[in-house]
Amino acid sequence: MSDKYREAGVNLEAGYESVRLIKSHVARTKIKGAMDSIGAFGGMFDLSTLGMKEPVLVSGTDGVGTKLMIAFEMDKHDTVGIDAVAMCVNDVLVQGAAPIFFLDYLAVGKNEPTKIEQLVKGVADGCVQSECALIGGETAEMPDMYDVKHYDIAGFCVGAVEKSKLLDGQKIEAGNVLIGLPSSGVHSNGFSLIRKILLKDAKLDLHKEYDEIGGEKLGNVLLTPTKIYVKAIKHLLDKVDIKGMSHITGGGFYENVPRMLKEGQGVVIDTNAYPRKPIFDMIAKYGEVPMEEMCNVFNMGIGFMMAVDKADVEKVQSLLAEINEPSYVIGEVTNSGKVEVKW
Known part of the structure; x- marks a missing residue:
């Protein structure tokens, strides 16, 4: 097989190794309703398992921002994934929705499987704390777009709440x-x-x-x-x-x-x-x-x-x-x- 893609800065084998290393972390986040979809084109969740009469889905998306510059300098990458999850799940929680699943997106200058594992470990830790499932994600190796030591991490989550229990601020009164x-x-x-x-x-x-x-x-x-x-x-x-x-x-x-x-x-x-x-x-x-x-x-x-x-x-x-x-x-x-x- 030709090595042209590797010469351009993208290592497919490293990507496969990253997927292998993160599987155990993903498995830690499985909850009722999460379907085995890692490796498929889309993550799946069975809403019928929640037992809701009128489920409303509430979604949120965010990244970690320039806090990542601190992680680069400290060469510490196992906690920023928690930040990515937290910024999303705390947002959907505001409307009374319990987070049910999360997907992450990693963009890297160079795919280093052990670093990817640390990043996804953080995401999995955040999902465990949030009692939601990590049902999918994407890792993109983009040489020239990012320095070899740099990356960006973002994600989004979906939560669910009964329509009758949705919090929209209409109940708040002066004196609360x-x-x-x-x-x-x-x-x-x-x-x-x-x-x-x-x-x-x-x-x-x-x-x-x-x-x-x-x-x-x-x-x-x-x-x-x-x-x-x-x-x-x-x-x-x-x-x-x-x-x-x-x-x-x-x-x-x-x-x-x-x-x-x-x-x-x-x-x-x-x-x-x-x-x-x-x-x-x-x-x-x-x-x-x-x-x-x-x-x-x-x-x-x-x-x-x-x-x-x-x-x-x-x-x-x-x-x-x-x-x-x-x-x-x-x-x-x-x-x-x-x-x-x-x-």
């Missing part, structure tokens, strides 16, 4: 209490600003340990995977009347919280009501970033929030404590038409 679930760190947003402040301007070393972040390596702190909230919210959905939810991603409180509100509604959020990871203070200090802008770029320690009746607050926090999920009362819904953040 905001309960926040803590983030694991900066998650997967704002890394263009982070890299400019900490690496380009301050010239900090990703491999160095800094007292400001508890003596940990900066690179490891920045690569902390995005927290997945699926199990926590699924533990609540059939037990509490949640009025609305918001996934705090890029745009911070100012952009994401209004997405769960009705026209004319607003919120008051108190950032002193919960503990904040020191990485946020480090970014603000080195970049001289005003707190208002910090709250407009980063999650500031709250990765997910929900609105509930005052009468349900104790029940929600008690249920979350059952599964060791910390939660904080961080504010309330108003009729102000704006997001007011106290710091």
Whole structure:
């Protein structure tokens, strides 16, 4: 067989080896309804196994962004797949949908099977945390498009919810209490600003340990995977009347919280009501970033929030404590038409 394709920079054999290496990771994610479709042209899922009368499918897609530049520098590739899953499943969760399956897309400059395995391991870890199946994906080797050490990873997930239980924000009322679930760190947003402040301007070393972040390596702190909230919210959905939810991603409180509100509604959020990871203070200090802008770029320690009746607050926090999920009362819904953040 001719080697012309290999000479152009594409190694088909490496691709076959990658598929072989990732099969065990894919197998870990299998759930009821997931059909054996790895290697087929399309991933398959049997919706009838969910037992829903009027299932509504909710889909989300996202990538990891320039956080990948940190992974390249640290040569650590086993966690960014979790980020890719988290950014998608947390989004569909907001509307009350339980994620059921995920597909990933990897674009690489050079197909290195062991690196592909690490990336897919992260995706599988994220799917296990999300209780959804990895039913397919694509790996594209694109020399000249990407440097040999670089890659991009993205994906999309589909969730399902009974039509009668779909959350669309219409139940939220002024006086509802905001309960926040803590983030694991900066998650997967704002890394263009982070890299400019900490690496380009301050010239900090990703491999160095800094007292400001508890003596940990900066690179490891920045690569902390995005927290997945699926199990926590699924533990609540059939037990509490949640009025609305918001996934705090890029745009911070100012952009994401209004997405769960009705026209004319607003919120008051108190950032002193919960503990904040020191990485946020480090970014603000080195970049001289005003707190208002910090709250407009980063999650500031709250990765997910929900609105509930005052009468349900104790029940929600008690249920979350059952599964060791910390939660904080961080504010309330108003009729102000704006997001007011106290710091």
